Amino acid sequence: MRRDFGRVTKARARVAVAVLAIAAMSACTAQYRLHGFVPPEDELQQIVPGVDTRASVEDLIGVPTTSGVQRDTGYYYIQSEVKHLAWKRPEVIDRTILEISFDEAGVVNNITTYGLEDGRVVPLSRRVTRTSDGDISFVRKLFGNIGALNLGDLGNS
Numbered sequence: 001m002r003r004d005f006g007r008v009t010k011a012r013a014r015v016a017v018a019v020l021a022i023a024a025m026s027a028c029t030a031q032y033r034l035h036g037f038v039p040p041e042d043e044l045q046q047i048v049p050g051v052d053t054r055a056s057v058e059d060l061i062g063v064p065t066t067s068g069v070q071r072d073t074g075y076y077y078i079q080s081e082v083k084h085l086a087w088k089r090p091e092v093i094d095r096t097i098l099e100i101s102f103d104e105a106g107v108v109n110n111i112t113t114y115g116l117e118d119g120r121v122v123p124l125s126r127r128v129t130r131t132s133d134g135d136i137s138f139v140r141k142l143f144g145n146i147g148a149l150n151l152g153d154l155g156n157s
Contacts, residue, residue: 033081054102095116
């Protein structure tokens with residue numbers, strides 16, 4: 001009976017080691033995720049430059065990811081493929097930007113597709129604007145304004 005217990009324990013240990021090895025290897029497997037949207041080619045074939053307008057483009061392929069900021073000259077559909085691997089920083093491995101440009105009358109002028117090979121990856125950074133208050137908490141601001149309140153000013157408005 002004692003020998004059987006030893007065999008069972010060794011067998012369980014082997015199974016446990018195998019499960020841990022598989023779990024460790026799966027943690028090192030890269031995961032790929034798509035972010036954004038670029039319409040498929042068959043939908044883009046329906047857009048006719050010189051005929052379609054902003055409204056008809058939105059009806060055919062949907063609202064864009066973004067549009068021209070300064071002069072509102074175009075619609076931009078952006079899709080990125082990002083590789084996530086264990087503890088490493090996510091890496092953009094593919095990006096497609098579809099630009100639909102319009103003339104002054106809002107009619108489609110051109111349809112252009114760009115990829116990573118056409119430009120460079122622009123890292124987006126989070127910028128925090130510091131306030132002039134320093135590190136005063138909300139509660140201190142609230143109680144600091146109580147003494148500055150003048151009841152006479154409330155009745156004159």
